[in-house]
Amino acid sequence: MLNKLVIVGVGLIGGSFAAALKRVKLPYEYIGVVRRESAAKEAVELGIVDRTVSSIAEVAPELGEGDVVFIATPTLTVANILQQCAELVSPYVTVTDAASVKGSVLEAVQDAYGCIPSQVVLGHPIAGSEQSGVAAADPYLYRTHKVIVTPTESTGEDHLRRVRHLWRMTGAEVVDMSVQEHDQVLASTSHLPHLLAYALVDSLARDEEHDNIFKYAAGGFRDFTRIAASDPTMWHDIMCANGDAIVRSLDLLTDNIAQLRTAIIARDGQAIKELFTRAKSSRDYFSRMISHRTREAKMQKVINYRLQPGGEVKGTIRVPGDKSMSHRSIMLGSLAVGTTEVTGFLEGADALATLSAFRNMGVDIKGPVDGKVTIQGVGLFGLKPPTEPLNMGNSGTSMRLLAGIVAGQTFSATLTGDESLSKRPMKRVADPLRAMGVKVDTEEGGRPPITIHGAGHTTAMHYDLPMASAQVKSCVLLAGLYAQGETSVVEPAPTRDHTERMLRGFGYEVKTEDAKVSLKGRGTLTATQIDVPSDISSAAFFMVAAAITPGSDLTLEHVGINPTRIGVVNILRAMGANLTLSNEREVGGEPVADITVKYSPLKGISIPEDQVPLAIDEFPVLFVAAACAEGTTVLTGAEELRVKESDRIQAMADGLTTLGVKATVTSDGMIIEGGAMGGGDIVTHHDHRIAMAFAVASLAASEEIRIHDCANVATSFPGFVSLAQQVGMQIEEQTL
Numbered sequence: 001m002l003n004k005l006v007i008v009g010v011g012l013i014g015g016s017f018a019a020a021l022k023r024v025k026l027p028y029e030y031i032g033v034v035r036r037e038s039a040a041k042e043a044v045e046l047g048i049v050d051r052t053v054s055s056i057a058e059v060a061p062e063l064g065e066g067d068v069v070f071i072a073t074p075t076l077t078v079a080n081i082l083q084q085c086a087e088l089v090s091p092y093v094t095v096t097d098a099a100s101v102k103g104s105v106l107e108a109v110q111d112a113y114g115c116i117p118s119q120v121v122l123g124h125p126i127a128g129s130e131q132s133g134v135a136a137a138d139p140y141l142y143r144t145h146k147v148i149v150t151p152t153e154s155t156g157e158d159h160l161r162r163v164r165h166l167w168r169m170t171g172a173e174v175v176d177m178s179v180q181e182h183d184q185v186l187a188s189t190s191h192l193p194h195l196l197a198y199a200l201v202d203s204l205a206r207d208e209e210h211d212n213i214f215k216y217a218a219g220g221f222r223d224f225t226r227i228a229a230s231d232p233t234m235w236h237d238i239m240c241a242n243g244d245a246i247v248r249s250l251d252l253l254t255d256n257i258a259q260l261r262t263a264i265i266a267r268d269g270q271a272i273k274e275l276f277t278r279a280k281s282s283r284d285y286f287s288r289m290i291s292h293r294t295r296e297a298k299m300q301k302v303i304n305y306r307l308q309p310g311g312e313v314k315g316t317i318r319v320p321g322d323k324s325m326s327h328r329s330i331m332l333g334s335l336a337v338g339t340t341e342v343t344g345f346l347e348g349a350d351a352l353a354t355l356s357a358f359r360n361m362g363v364d365i366k367g368p369v370d371g372k373v374t375i376q377g378v379g380l381f382g383l384k385p386p387t388e389p390l391n392m393g394n395s396g397t398s399m400r401l402l403a404g405i406v407a408g409q410t411f412s413a414t415l416t417g418d419e420s421l422s423k424r425p426m427k428r429v430a431d432p433l434r435a436m437g438v439k440v441d442t443e444e445g446g447r448p449p450i451t452i453h454g455a456g457h458t459t460a461m462h463y464d465l466p467m468a469s470a471q472v473k474s475c476v477l478l479a480g481l482y483a484q485g486e487t488s489v490v491e492p493a494p495t496r497d498h499t500e501r502m503l504r505g506f507g508y509e510v511k512t513e514d515a516k517v518s519l520k521g522r523g524t525l526t527a528t529q530i531d532v533p534s535d536i537s538s539a540a541f542f543m544v545a546a547a548i549t550p551g552s553d554l555t556l557e558h559v560g561i562n563p564t565r566i567g568v569v570n571i572l573r574a575m576g577a578n579l580t581l582s583n584e585r586e587v588g589g590e591p592v593a594d595i596t597v598k599y600s601p602l603k604g605i606s607i608p609e610d611q612v613p614l615a616i617d618e619f620p621v622l623f624v625a626a627a628c629a630e631g632t633t634v635l636t637g638a639e640e641l642r643v644k645e646s647d648r649i650q651a652m653a654d655g656l657t658t659l660g661v662k663a664t665v666t667s668d669g670m671i672i673e674g675g676a677m678g679g680g681d682i683v684t685h686h687d688h689r690i691a692m693a694f695a696v697a698s699l700a701a702s703e704e705i706r707i708h709d710c711a712n713v714a715t716s717f718p719g720f721v722s723l724a725q726q727v728g729m730q731i732e733e734q735t736l
């Protein structure tokens with residue numbers, strides 16, 4: 001039987017909570033406690049809850065262990081609901097809330113229960129909207145927003161875990177705080193600004209000249225007072241409930257204003273300017289933080305692709321910069337001495353996550369502007385402790401390489417990621433780092449978040465890589481920079497060698513002898529110029545597009561053709577693709593060429609296993625090529641594909657099956673029978689490469705293909721849709 005989730009008050013907050021959890025199909029029976037009949041009807045009709053009851057008393061006898069009561073009513077009414085819960089609801093049921101003030105709710109819990117019972121977990125989502133009511137419920141309201149939970153000593157572990165899990169499943173980021181800290185932080189950041197806005201408008205409105213004031217009030221007044229239009233009842237509740245903390249914040253502000261007043265009377269320009277300058281720099285920092293979050297939020301929007309079958313692939317295009325090199329340019333540029341200039345930087349969310357992490361560790365990085373980034377290197381030991389956990393978003397490369405760098409610092413850092421990254425294995429870097437003497441904490445099963453306790457040095461070692469992974473290799477080598485003596489790795493098969501090449505570009509000696517790579521720690525990286533070529537992994541989508549489309553003729557300019565990355569070229573050629581490289585040259589230590597692809601019929605092959613690490617990110621689109629080839633294509637030795645942004649073997653097989661292609665999954669690969677492709681709905685599991693691969697499939701499909709959840713394409717290939725349209729693909733992007 002399903003557990004029950006009882007939502008008391010199905011308005012914006014409660015309704016959005018239920019809608020978010022229903023969207024991800026969290027298995028509960030969703031029951032709304034709604035008094036007004038019309039609202040109850042609406043909540044069920046909108047599918048926000050499965051059924052409603054009119055009181056807690058009505059549903060309480062049904063509730064037991066594993067069930068949850070979520071109180072989402074106005075702050076001052078929470079006490080009354082808690083009283084009913086104390087009297088009627090089993091002590092095994094988890095009781096939680098969403099009120100804006102926590103101290104007063106905790107007091108209400110104490111009054112109702114006579115103690116703080118283990119079943120009560122208080123929380124507060126830092127999200128809202130000026131709208132209200134069940135009709136405003138939004139399944140995405142909490143995505144990328146913070147939710148503060150305020151456990152106490154008596155909070156039960158299971159109850160806490162359940163509440164955290166529910167919030168995470170809405171897409172929110174959960175942070176813990178004490179009740180007092182929560183109320184003080186909210187008093188300063190939310191309650192005080194509201195008080196000031198109300199007060200300013202009120203005092204100006206009383207002014208005899210108020211008509212004139214409002215008539216001529218421009219941006220400053222509008223910006224400052226927008227929130228004075230908020231609901232007075234709600235804010236009355238908050239001011240009463242959090243009075244003490246608000247008064248403390250108000251007193252601090254009053255002192256500050258008094259100083260300014262004195263300075264103005266004394267015409268003390270210096271003091272005024274100092275204060276304003278300090279405030280401006282804090283506000284600028286805050287703006288950068290907000291703009292990063294807005295970018296993230298934008299990425300979190302639901303984006304679907306709709307593709308009409310057929311289309312052309314013609315022209316000359318340049319795809320964005322190489323992701324692997326972009327990450328490394330920021331990392332090594334930051335650790336170097338001097339100013340590093342990067343051009344061709346990939347302005348995709350993954351590389352930007354790396355960039356933000358280094359900014360957060362005190363590195364002055366300008367840009368990116370049109371792919372140009374300027375990094376003021378701080379040297380191997382110049383990074384500063386980050387002010388918050390470093391959010392690596394969707395990017396495995398950022399997390400694993402950064403883990404190696406943090407290992408050598410004199411501070412600890414926690415690396416977090418989005419839902420997909422949070423499921424990916426980090427034991428593969430935690431193990432070698434521990435062997436290098438570094439304390440590393442991970443979540444259960446070696447998953448993120450991962451906390452690395454840097455002790456200012458690592459211990460040199462030799463490491464035989466258990467899997468062919470450039471990320472693990474790079475992590476160990478970067479940690480080796482902080483060791484006394486030589487650190488070396490041996491790889492089971494060659495993987496991309498951008499770390500080694502770029503280190504050499506920064507004047508750092510790295511030896512490669514057969515499968516062994518080694519370096520001596522404690523040297524110096526010297527700033528340099530880096531020209532990042534186009535990413536062959538992004539180019540691969542268009543290579544396959546041209547390879548499967550009769551009449552195609554496409555040139556991809558300035559593509560990186562590092563020998564450790566050209567598996568896709570080798571495999572497509574082995575399948576019979578007409579693919580030529582021209583204008584081959586070397587740019588900043590990396591080989592580059594223009595790649596021209598024209599249509600020619602493809603045939604199925606057994607993909608040589610030594611090509612797998614050299615084409616690891618290109619398999620989603622290579623599977624599409626295989627589906628368009630005559631005969632059978634067999635891939636083996638590619639179990640790593642199961643631990644990428646999604647299980648790429650399963651996700652691709654499912655999608656191909658939807659399109660009518662015979663695709664059989666094996667433990668380490670896939671068998672694909674080439675044949676006709678129809679159309680249908682594709683589930684991407686939010687994996688950028690799955691989304692783009694099926695967009696390419698439309699060129700050979702006979703019916704429309706609808707691809708769901710494509711927002712993460714922006715992690716590696718911003719501008720994919722417009723380039724696809726430019727070459728003649730019939731793709732349309734829909735943002736929900």
Ligand SMILES: O=C(O)C1=C[C@@H](OP(=O)(O)O)[C@@H](O)[C@H](O)C1
Pocket residue numbers: 323324325397468469470471472474496616617640
């Ligand atoms: O080092 C890198 O930049 C990368 C290495 C590969 O991962 P693994 O090392 O996990 O194979 C690849 O899939 C990823 O997109 C980028």
Ligand SMILES: C=C(OP(=O)(O)O)C(=O)O
Pocket residue numbers: 350394395396397398617644645689716
């Ligand atoms: C696997 C990929 O990236 P990462 O591991 O950096 O998330 C990818 O881009 O396909």
